[in-house]
Amino acid sequence: MALLEAKGIGKSFRGLRAVHDASFEIAEGTINALIGPNGAGKTTIFNMIAGVFAPDSGSIVFDGKPIHGLRPDEICKAGIGRTFQIVKPFAGLTVLENVTVGGFLRERTTAGAQRVAMKVLERLNLGAKAHLPASSLTLPDRKRLEVARALATRPKLLLLDEVMAGLRPTECDQIVEVFRDLNRAEGTTILLIEHVMRAVMALAQHVGVLHHGEVIARGAPQEIVRHPAVLECYLGEDTEL
Amino acid sequence: MRHRAAILLALLAAFLIAFPAFAGPYVLSVATLILYFAYVGQAWNVMMGFAGQLSLGHALYVGIGGYTAGALFFHFGLGPWAGLWIAMAMCVLFGLVIGFLAFRFGISGVYFALLTIAFAEFTRIGFDHLDWTGGPGGMFLKVAQRDTWDLANFRGPPLMYYYTILFLAAAALGLCWLLLKSKAGYYWQAIRENEEAAQALGINTFRWKMLAVAISAAMTSIAGVFFAFYYNNLFPEQVFNISRSIEIILGPIIGGIGTLFGPILGAVVLTLLSDGITEALAALGWEIPGIKQVFYGVVLLAVIMFLPHGIWPTLARRLGIR
DSSP, rough: OOEEEEEEEEEEEEEEEEEEEEEEEETOEEEEEESTTTTTTTHHHHHHHHTTTOSSSEEEETTTOOOOOOOOHHHHHEEEEESSOOOOOOOTSBBHHHHHHTTTTTSSSSHHHHHHHHHHHTTTOGGGGGSBBBBGGOOOHHHHHHHHHHTTOSSSSSEEEEETTTOOOHHHHHHHHHHHHHHHHHHHHHEEEOSOOHHHHOOOOOEEEEETTTTEEEOHHHHTTTOHIIIIIIIIOOOOO | HHHHHHHHHHHHHHHHHHGGOOOOOHHHHHHHHHHHHHHHHHHHHHHIIIIIISOTTTTHHHHHHHHHHHHHHHHOOOOHHHHHHHHHHHHHHHHHHHHHHHHHTOOOOOOHHHHHHHHHHHHHHHTTOGGGGGGGOOEEOOOOOOSSOOOTTBBOOOHHHHHHHHHHHHHHHHHHHHHHSSSHHHHHHHHHHHHHHHHHOOHHEEEEEEEEHHHHHHHEEEEEEEHHHHHOOEOOOHSOOOHHHHHHHHHHHHHHHSSSSHHHHHHHHHEEEEEHHHHHHHHHHHHOOTTTHHHHHHHHHHHHHHHHOOHHHHHHHHOOOO
16 A cells, blocks of 8 residues: 555646646655656645645545645654755754754653654764754755754655755765665655756656646656656756766 | 853852842842842743744733732732732733734734734723723732731732742743753744744644743743732833833843843843943932933943843853853
8 A cells, every 4th residue: 555645636826737636656665756847846746745735636645544734743743754945954953952853753751852863863974963053064964954853753754855956966975875775774765856867866766757737757767767758848858867 | 061050050049048138128129120030031031032932012911910919919808829820820811812813823023023012002001991900090009017928918028029039030940941951942942943844843833832922921920920019009001011021021132032041141230230320320420311221222232232142152151051
């Protein structure tokens, strides 16, 4: 059974159709990517799953329960963690305190939440920076902090919103390695929305392509890059990967 | 680091407990005022410093608290220890109504602050027309005696009020310390720093903001009861005035918003400054109208310009306890 199943979801903004009749499912334990040109509706789909706004039509079922229309905090409690494309660290707090906030979702005590936070930080190679103010981190580290905070809520599904954007290729490869390791070691299901094809190709097992608010192709990365409709609307004829 | 802070705190506590032994009546009244502002500053800091919700109408809770317990005493002879709970309930109710209106309809930042001012002003006007509490002419509580400690009716010598407010200020410090290192403190600070990110981590921001308002209002209501029984008179113009609300928030701002010792330090600095300027000007024989306010304003300006995070964070670093 799919961990997350979206059926015919649609969303319009003042008459502008951002997403139309999109359906897809995400199997437990897999890494999935949603790609598409700017304005294709990727972020709208992301926001509907994360509870920022509800779909106008269709349903989203997570872990056997409908979640469309729930608030972001309820979505998180249900087991979906997310990051923000434009990072939103709690700048006045330390790195550890940032992640401890996430840890409190499933831990009652401060000590318990801190323990969870420290474990996550070590997994993301941020352990040495635990006591620095979050505002002192570099961009790649801030992106990691976003991921760490989301992971501290112990999600079954991790939503990553352009987490590679703005990273240098080597930094990008490092964080790809982190996600792959996470997926392998803990079985965390991942859905990433991504522009950086290098990361998508390296990481995703399943790819969905959005164009004008509709899913035009789904499949393994190798199939997607040869799909005529995808080449035409997004990647271009001679994309090098 | 920790030890150093603990030793300094113990020394401060010992000093404050022994203080009345070598203080005259005037100095004791100034110390009482300082502790009063330290206490209300701490209460306001829960809402603004911890949870990031700016209230510019905290005089509302002082007034509602004071008037409730005062009127119950005045009309029914109900002692402040019983009246306190009703006062607290009233203030929490007011706070929750304001919080509900603001947080349910997405009013935040300066608009939230405006709402808090509006409620304080409405209430001031309301009390101006409420005959039961004396209207604009005010309400006066009977003072039977000032010699013996009558704790049941909270009547007694200035020393009793000093120790009461000292206890309250210490309790508020302890409570805030506990809150800050608990789940509530983490969640409030997350909301303060970035509400959207906080919500994405599973925090029901509406509920936690309401809790911050409720705790802050409840703490401030106790200050109101103290105020009523210490000064024994209440006028709507005097207690609900916006300048009273500003007075409450200056301490924590000068001392350091969101810190535990900021409100205390700010209260000390501001009260001593205000009284010090008065004394100094009197000694110099300068009697220019408004000159005290000018001096006061210049000093505030200087602190905000050179120590934008307040005095405490800088001082704490100097003392080596941070």
